Amino acid sequence: LVAPLGGVTSAAGAPVPLRLLIGGEWLMGDGAPLASRNPARPDEVVAEGTQAVVADVDRAMRAARAAAREWARTPIHERGAVLARAAAALEARAGQLGLELAREEGKTLAEGTGEVMRAAQILRYYAAEGDRSAGEHFASPRRGERILVTRKPLGVVGIVTPFNFPIAIPAWKIAPALVYGNAVVWKPASTVPLLAMRLAEALADALAEAGLPAGVLNLIIGPGALGTELVRHPDLDGLSFTGSTGVGRMLAGEAALRGVPFQGEMGGKNAAIVLADADLDLAAEQVLFGAFRSTGQKCTATSRLIVVEEIADAFLAKLAARLDAWRVGNPSDPAVHMGPLVTAAAAAGVRDAVATAEREGARVAYRGRAPEAAMHAGGAAPSAFVPATILEIPGEAAGVGHAASSADSADSAGAPDTAAAPANIAWREELFGPVLAVRRAASTEEAFALAEDSEFGLTAALFTRDIATALDAVDTLDVGILHVNSESAGADPHVPFGGAKKSGYGPKEQGGAAKEFFTHTTTVYLRG
Numbered sequence: 001l002v003a004p005l006g007g008v009t010s011a012a013g014a015p016v017p018l019r020l021l022i023g024g025e026w027l028m029g030d031g032a033p034l035a036s037r038n039p040a041r042p043d044e045v046v047a048e049g050t051q052a053v054v055a056d057v058d059r060a061m062r063a064a065r066a067a068a069r070e071w072a073r074t075p076i077h078e079r080g081a082v083l084a085r086a087a088a089a090l091e092a093r094a095g096q097l098g099l100e101l102a103r104e105e106g107k108t109l110a111e112g113t114g115e116v117m118r119a120a121q122i123l124r125y126y127a128a129e130g131d132r133s134a135g136e137h138f139a140s141p142r143r144g145e146r147i148l149v150t151r152k153p154l155g156v157v158g159i160v161t162p163f164n165f166p167i168a169i170p171a172w173k174i175a176p177a178l179v180y181g182n183a184v185v186w187k188p189a190s191t192v193p194l195l196a197m198r199l200a201e202a203l204a205d206a207l208a209e210a211g212l213p214a215g216v217l218n219l220i221i222g223p224g225a226l227g228t229e230l231v232r233h234p235d236l237d238g239l240s241f242t243g244s245t246g247v248g249r250m251l252a253g254e255a256a257l258r259g260v261p262f263q264g265e266m267g268g269k270n271a272a273i274v275l276a277d278a279d280l281d282l283a284a285e286q287v288l289f290g291a292f293r294s295t296g297q298k299c300t301a302t303s304r305l306i307v308v309e310e311i312a313d314a315f316l317a318k319l320a321a322r323l324d325a326w327r328v329g330n331p332s333d334p335a336v337h338m339g340p341l342v343t344a345a346a347a348a349g350v351r352d353a354v355a356t357a358e359r360e361g362a363r364v365a366y367r368g369r370a371p372e373a374a375m376h377a378g379g380a381a382p383s384a385f386v387p388a389t390i391l392e393i394p395g396e397a398a399g400v401g402h403a404a405s406s407a408d409s410a411d412s413a414g415a416p417d418t419a420a421a422p423a424n425i426a427w428r429e430e431l432f433g434p435v436l437a438v439r440r441a442a443s444t445e446e447a448f449a450l451a452e453d454s455e456f457g458l459t460a461a462l463f464t465r466d467i468a469t470a471l472d473a474v475d476t477l478d479v480g481i482l483h484v485n486s487e488s489a490g491a492d493p494h495v496p497f498g499g500a501k502k503s504g505y506g507p508k509e510q511g512g513a514a515k516e517f518f519t520h521t522t523t524v525y526l527r528g
């Protein structure tokens, strides 16, 4: 049965020992040492231990396979009850987990606690889906026959998740996987091992309390290469991935070779379009949230701003005033609005990209204050902080009616293929940091064309009071998610989530889409 995580708490000071969860037991990996650090205080180790090796992936897959059959035959209501129990455990510990999110990932306390509550909401949603589950029944063209369509789990599914929502994204994959009867092998980003252990612990404890097979959820902490091992494992029946487009497409290729379904939620370069008739205060608030909450580390983050020329200066001034009022610092301090990036290495990458953008002609329209020296408690250690930065990108008009032709560039991996695309890294690439690239548009039509000037298509945000313009955006913008008068980030468990172009591959997540992905059907011709 499940051993507790060693009664481990994470009071600052004592690193939590890392464990893998395989077949219901918390085990040490046989691989290289790994430590996660507080990005705001690099001398503070949050969790440490050893990582998994390839053989651990195999053990986890076997454990999942051994548990899968009994789990699939457990009534869906009982499977749902496990999720509800785990949701209650997360809620009861939301304060502590929110603090651990701040310490290991760098999210502010408010966002971290909010993420834990959201994960609980997701688990409850899928628990209720168990109660709602229904199949289909058809009449038959033949006498004395009925046709039923039943849903069955895929079997053993792999789940590969990023660092940026260390609790919520895994929850929205693992919850549907489990409730629809699959066993899971989960490989989270190795930068957030403690948070992964916390979610796994809530679920494993709920399974143990219900006397259900412990190997239903297995946790493998280790390098990215283990994701490739997972998708190549002969026992794998499906893979759900969130992360970069490059890794996602590689894993999708492996899954295709194996003939197993793949669900990929990948990058974004999401535009906010602010038109002259918009409520500019609302737009400034929402663009600020979209671009800089979670320090810009969301695939749904607003990383491009397209603003019509006549209000551009006024709007940028509003944004700057709001940013000036933001406190940047240690995210464990409840007064702080923006923390560091997840690691100093990630921050160095964003700083380099900003320098490149400036060399490529971007003008700094705003650069926030760096946090106080006290944040750099690691002395000489490189800082994980990057100031909020707004870059204005010069460029030709976007070639109205032409730029949109990049829409189906799914096979052009990386190369900008639009003549009008400015060759600026901050406009083109997902930087995953607090950087907003701005272009001015002469008209609504040009603003839409600029929004379409991207190889990504996850979300967009449009700020206007005109319903006809909003409806036009629905038809014009090739995105998976469109927000009218709200920020580009955000997701709800009951509606599909996922993107177009380079942002997504395979079935979408959440809502009914999750059931489609995590099950397959058997059509039963039934005669008495």
Ligand code: UN1
Binding pocket: 162, 164, 165, 169, 242, 265, 297, 298, 299, 300, 301, 488, 489, 490, 491
């Ligand atoms: C959100 O916008 O609240 O990695 C969720 C990401 C997305 C989830 C975004 N998969 O940022």
